Amino acid sequence: MAEWLLNDLMQSARFAAQFEFLDEIRNFVGDIARRGGFSDKAVYNIQLATDEAASNIIEHAYKGVSNGVLELSCDVSNDAITIVLVDHGKPFDPSQIPAPDVKADLSKRKIGGLGLFLMRKLMDEVRYEAHPEQNRNVLTMIKYKE
């Protein structure tokens, strides 16, 4: 289901925006990060952050949409990996999502916002831009090598 475009510096792929493709999405970023020299721990965390980002897009941006497309690109430089996820669904403003209280008691623990929280913790930079005039939302995540 993925169309792969390969060149030396950057790799991109398009995925159907469905949970069934999360496995492929994680493999795609995992392979690139591993080949780019990231540690096993960093590879796992990059995969987790990308999964959380893609899951949010599928669940929220493409809510009620069955034929959405998610464009994913990864770029490894000497010191960092940059992952860009583009969707054409409903824009959302991450700054409006309150951070979950990860110290709250069981009864007060909120379920929402955990994905975004993990993305911010696992990656060094997370940026979101909505371009409603182009019907295009761009999420950029960067992780530096340790």
Next chain:
Amino acid sequence: MEITTQEFKHCDLIKVKGRVDSATAPKLAQALESATKNGKYKLVIDMEGLEYMSSAGFRALLAAQRTCRRYNRGEVVLAAVPQRIREALELAGFTELFKTFDDVVSAVGYF
């Protein structure tokens, strides 16, 4: 992802293998619900064969813990949590909400 359930005298053991993400977490949630609907509130989740878990899996665990702890009738505990998954659970503050055991035998023995 694969789930198998085994009943012991004092608790139920739920073994989860493979990868839990937004696609597979509903199956985990279902297995946990079916245990609690049968009046089983003391649950050990064996994570030894677990390769990956995203926040979708964490949510299923949290929902089960709420149900089990209600009226002090039981609890969900985690056994043999792989390192990467433990780190993510810690980051999300989930290790405060679940007792964890190094192996299944000690987790089952807790009940």
